[in-house]
Amino acid sequence: MRLSTLLLLLFLCVHLSAQQELMLQSAPELWHSNATNPAFFPQEKRLVIGLPAYALDAAHSGNLTLNDIYAKRNGIRYIDFGAAIDKLDPENTVHFDQRIETVSIGLRLSKKWALQAGHANRFTGAVTYPKDLPALLWNGNAPYIGQTLNIGPKIALFNWNEWSVGAMRSFGNLTIGAKMKFLTGVSALESDENHHKAEIYTNPDIYQLTLNTDYAFNSSSIISAFDTAGYGFRVSLGSLNGKAFTANTGIAYDFGFNWQLTKRIRVSASVLDWKGKINWTENANYYKSNGTYEYEGAVFPGTDIINGGDSLDFDSKIDTLNDIFKFVKTPKEFSTSLPTRYFASFSFMLNARWTFGASFYKQSGAQTHSALGFSARWSPLKWATIAAMYSVDDRSVANIGMQFILKPGPFQLYLMSDNLANVFTPRNTPALNLRAGASLVF
Amino acid sequence: MRVKTVLVFVIAFSLFSGFFSACTREDLEQVEISDHTAEFAFPLFSTDLLMKDLMLNILNDTLSGDTLYINSDNSMTLIYTGDVAEKKATDIFNFLENGLVPIADSVSSSPIQAPDGVTVTRADIKSGTITLIIYNNTTDTVSGIFEITQMSANGVVFNYPFTVPPTPNTVWISPPIDLSGNILLSGSNLLEFKYYAYNKDGVRIAFPSINGGFAPVFVSFQNLTFSYLQGYWGYSSYPLTRDTIEIDLNQTNLDGNVKVKNPKVTMKISNSWGFPTRGKIKYLSFIGKDGTEYKLNSTIFVDDAVDFEFPDFTKNEVGQTKYTYLKMDETNSNIAEIFNAQPTRLVYEVEGISNANLDPNVIGFLTDSSNIKLSVGVELLLEGSADNFQTDQTLDLDFGTYSALDTTEIEAVEFKLVTENQTAISAAVQIFFLDENENKVDSLFVGGPQFIMNAAPVNAQGIVSGVTRKENFIPMSIARFERVRATKKAVLQAAFTTADGGQVPVKLLATDQVVIKMGLKVKTRL
Numbered sequence: 031m032r033l034s035t036l037l038l039l040l041f042l043c044v045h046l047s048a049q050q051e052l053m054l055q056s057a058p059e060l061w062h063s064n065a066t067n068p069a070f071f072p073q074e075k076r077l078v079i080g081l082p083a084y085a086l087d088a089a090h091s092g093n094l095t096l097n098d099i100y101a102k103r104n105g106i107r108y109i110d111f112g113a114a115i116d117k118l119d120p121e122n123t124v125h126f127d128q129r130i131e132t133v134s135i136g137l138r139l140s141k142k143w144a145l146q147a148g149h150a151n152r153f154t155g156a157v158t159y160p161k162d163l164p165a166l167l168w169n170g171n172a173p174y175i176g177q178t179l180n181i182g183p184k185i186a187l188f189n190w191n192e193w194s195v196g197a198m199r200s201f202g203n204l205t206i207g208a209k210m211k212f213l214t215g216v217s218a219l220e221s222d223e224n225h226h227k228a229e230i231y232t233n234p235d236i237y238q239l240t241l242n243t244d245y246a247f248n249s250s251s252i253i254s255a256f257d258t259a260g261y262g263f264r265v266s267l268g269s270l271n272g273k274a275f276t277a278n279t280g281i282a283y284d285f286g287f288n289w290q291l292t293k294r295i296r297v298s299a300s301v302l303d304w305k306g307k308i309n310w311t312e313n314a315n316y317y318k319s320n321g322t323y324e325y326e327g328a329v330f331p332g333t334d335i336i337n338g339g340d341s342l343d344f345d346s347k348i349d350t351l352n353d354i355f356k357f358v359k360t361p362k363e364f365s366t367s368l369p370t371r372y373f374a375s376f377s378f379m380l381n382a383r384w385t386f387g388a389s390f391y392k393q394s395g396a397q398t399h400s401a402l403g404f405s406a407r408w409s410p411l412k413w414a415t416i417a418a419m420y421s422v423d424d425r426s427v428a429n430i431g432m433q434f435i436l437k438p439g440p441f442q443l444y445l446m447s448d449n450l451a452n453v454f455t456p457r458n459t460p461a462l463n464l465r466a467g468a469s470l471v472f
Numbered sequence: 473m474r475v476k477t478v479l480v481f482v483i484a485f486s487l488f489s490g491f492f493s494a495c496t497r498e499d500l501e502q503v504e505i506s507d508h509t510a511e512f513a514f515p516l517f518s519t520d521l522l523m524k525d526l527m528l529n530i531l532n533d534t535l536s537g538d539t540l541y542i543n544s545d546n547s548m549t550l551i552y553t554g555d556v557a558e559k560k561a562t563d564i565f566n567f568l569e570n571g572l573v574p575i576a577d578s579v580s581s582s583p584i585q586a587p588d589g590v591t592v593t594r595a596d597i598k599s600g601t602i603t604l605i606i607y608n609n610t611t612d613t614v615s616g617i618f619e620i621t622q623m624s625a626n627g628v629v630f631n632y633p634f635t636v637p638p639t640p641n642t643v644w645i646s647p648p649i650d651l652s653g654n655i656l657l658s659g660s661n662l663l664e665f666k667y668y669a670y671n672k673d674g675v676r677i678a679f680p681s682i683n684g685g686f687a688p689v690f691v692s693f694q695n696l697t698f699s700y701l702q703g704y705w706g707y708s709s710y711p712l713t714r715d716t717i718e719i720d721l722n723q724t725n726l727d728g729n730v731k732v733k734n735p736k737v738t739m740k741i742s743n744s745w746g747f748p749t750r751g752k753i754k755y756l757s758f759i760g761k762d763g764t765e766y767k768l769n770s771t772i773f774v775d776d777a778v779d780f781e782f783p784d785f786t787k788n789e790v791g792q793t794k795y796t797y798l799k800m801d802e803t804n805s806n807i808a809e810i811f812n813a814q815p816t817r818l819v820y821e822v823e824g825i826s827n828a829n830l831d832p833n834v835i836g837f838l839t840d841s842s843n844i845k846l847s848v849g850v851e852l853l854l855e856g857s858a859d860n861f862q863t864d865q866t867l868d869l870d871f872g873t874y875s876a877l878d879t880t881e882i883e884a885v886e887f888k889l890v891t892e893n894q895t896a897i898s899a900a901v902q903i904f905f906l907d908e909n910e911n912k913v914d915s916l917f918v919g920g921p922q923f924i925m926n927a928a929p930v931n932a933q934g935i936v937s938g939v940t941r942k943e944n945f946i947p948m949s950i951a952r953f954e955r956v957r958a959t960k961k962a963v964l965q966a967a968f969t970t971a972d973g974g975q976v977p978v979k980l981l982a983t984d985q986v987v988i989k990m991g992l993k994v995k996t997r998l
Contacts, residue, residue: 110508172511172993236890236991237513327515327991333525 068207080134083467215278282306306368369395557713589706747836859974
């Protein structure tokens with residue numbers, strides 16, 4: 031993997047964050063809202079087929095935007111990390127959550143019972159990295175001679191499939207739903223919280239390199255090898271092609287209810303990914319680099335120079351750069367827990383055209399996240415709904431969301447975002463949230 | 473209703489078109505990485521050059537006897553020595569070793585075959601035998617005693633009884649008779665042989681001569697060796713040595729000017745020959761780079777000769793070794809003046825002369841271990857000054873991994889050469905890189921050598937009192953780097969100048985050292 035690619039991945043994580051999906055939560059008539067509450071099922075529909083849907087929630091800390099990375103000269107768009115690096119904080123965090131729902135189905139058996147099943151692929155993670163890391167990768171170590179650079183990132187990346195089956199039961203105006211999800215892990219990379227120090231120092235003398243590391247991470251199918259020969263630090267990645275079924279398995283549960291208190295008032299709440307855990311066994315390794323490595327170049331005995339007899343051989347010396355970053359690879363299984371997510375919503379239907387509501391989201395676990403939104407929905411036509419939402423989350427108090435739903439015939443088409451401005455100008459913002467999808471309902 | 477429908481479509485169109493225009497794949501696929509240069513820096517090598525090793529290298533190029541003597545104050549004396557000339561006593565002891573002495577009558581004399589000018593008065597026989605050969609052409613069995621009057625053992629004159637039957641057609645030969653332990657004493661340089669022979673009637677006879685007048689009795693000496701000789705040594709000359717001492721310090725084809733403080737030529741003679749020996753200096757000259765001869769004149773020589781110390785017989789110094797040290801320095805010779813011309817070799821020829829004064833009363837001796845050794849050396853205390861003194865060294869190179877680097881991504885390189893000098897020598901250096909045919913393809917510095925190392929400060933005694941660090945940055949285009957990294961040999965040319973531009977004598981200590989380090993910056997395009 032080239033350095034530029036590595037950097038691009040680091041920054042492009044902007045495109046991908048904990049998935050709050052407040053707008054989806056406010057639209058229980060959509061089949062895909064079932065992803066936020068297993069008790070949601072389109073009213074008066076017996077059969078639903080979920081077509082593909084894509085959801086993305088991502089954010090980068092600070093004010094970094096893609097426009098800081100892209101530059102346009104003579105009509106050609108360039109990637110230039112220099113300006114982006116200048117805007118970075120000493121420590122930066124990228125978090126993202128991507129959900130691809132491939133197919134799902136729901137069947138209402140009776141007025142009381144309904145069943146559901148589906149598949150989704152999820153890719154979630156968070157990377158906290160020091161500014162020194164991209165600076166070193168982009169600029170090289172020469173501009174930082176005499177400085178100690180901290181380059182150890184904290185990483186948590188997980189990609190997995192969810193195979194879900196569930197059921198819901200109505201008790202009058204109260205519907206409860208439950209879903210069991212069989213998880214198959216595709217790939218994972220998680221740094222060891224107790225070992226994430228990596229410092230590099232370039233001595234002004236003749237650029238002797240000192241690397242002080244106590245860095246370790248678990249990986250399953252992402253990192254296959256480290257090659258630090260030559261001038262760079264190349265990381266060999268394993269195949270990222272998603273596999274539907276792997277030996278990395280786990281279980282998670284979703285629970286929820288939807289209560290139509292009155293004709294106009296509705297409340298709902300759900301717990302998602304409860305007890306969610308994946309045991310990583312396939313290509314699972316623990317990589318650790320620990321120690322102080324000093325590379326001083328080749329050391330020729332003075333007598334070799336004086337006598338001139340022996341060859342001054344640089345060949346074997348530079349290979350010792352491998353030793354600097356040498357990670358000890360140990361096969362080791364590990365497990366990761368999914369963050370538990372909580373949704374709650376309230377809606378008040380003013381009339382047939384207007385509905386007002388509030389939605390709350392919270393994520394617990396290693397990366398906590400919460401959001402609260404207030405929405406207004408307008409249905410000018412029976413088959414069209416437009417909604418807007420003002421929300422507050424951890425990183426912004428000025429999010430204006432938008433939702434557009436078309437329901438021609440059996441189709442449900444929708445496009446929504448918790449932050450509309452980011453959707454239209456994603457390169458100008460440090461965060462992005464969107465969801466789009468389609469379903470057939472009968 | 474119609475207005476609402478239109479409005480919905482307008483909003484829908486705006487939303488979808490806005491969304492998709494923001495997310496066109498063009499953004500991600502038609503981008504290029506901007507021209508960007510990253511710069512990596514890493515160390516290349518380091519080495520410690522010890523002054524002691526450097527001087528040893530100079531010595532290793534010459535004779536095995538050359539030494540670098542480290543004095544108690546860590547100063548160093550460079551000693552070039554020639555072959556040790558040796559004249560062993562065994563060169564003289566080889567007289568009488570083998571021989572056949574005819575004895576024509578019952579009493580015969582034969583001179584001792586001593587070296588020219590030598591009269592032996594005593595010879596102690598260490599080993600060897602004699603054999604008595606008799607032709608008895610009488611009809612009787614003859615018995616008798618053979619005697620060498622001047623030879624005795626423990627006070628008993630050497631004698632050998634014999635009985636010889638008639639030998640009309642052959643000779644009688646005695647078994648070998650061991651002579652070890654016998655001493656020959658002769659005041660006249662003559663040996664007297666006698667035999668007392670009696671026939672069956674007890675009448676003393678002399679063996680008749682053989683037809684033609686040949687002696688009927690012979691004494692044959694076999695493998696005679698001596699442990700001691702004593703006698704008179706007259707005037708005699710013999711070559712001791714002719715040799716050449718190479719002075720590598722000054723052997724270079726390059727320019728330079730080295731001034732060595734108080735150089736010396738030493739001559740050491742160890743002598744256990746027990747008689748006066750004079751060393752005659754037949755030739756003692758330094759040879760310059762251009763072949764010019766510089767004769768070394770010294771007041772220690774009288775008529776180009778000097779008498780060696782010797783163990784004196786009259787002082788009972790038999791078995792001792794006496795030493796003669798001769799030192800030619802700036803106080804007694806013109807050597808300092810000669811060294812200003814940076815001579816490259818010393819050529820000398822010495823001849824030995826015994827009893828050069830022709831003293832007729834000189835009694836001398838030799839033992840079988842006596843010898844005379846002469847060694848000549850050039851001693852250079854490494855204290856002096858150098859101004860642009862140049863030397864060169866050829867080094868094999870192998871850039872290994874650097875040779876295989878893809879330089880299409882490299883814009884330029886810059887070497888950083890650091891010297892930490894703890895010697896009183898500054899150095900200007902140039903490195904020429906050679907291809908496989910040893911043709912120069914490039915050099916480290918463009919435009920000639922550069923001073924990479926400044927002399928360390930020295931105190932009033934000329935001894936280094938600190939360390940001088942110098943950093944040299946050597947940029948190199950990628951085209952040049954391409955050429956250089958493919959080379960397999962390098963010629964290092966260095967021109968040394970001592971402190972203060974070579975005007976002040978400095979003392980080089982064995983502990984003096986230079987640390988040379990090099991790092992590399994590489995600008996790469998991403």
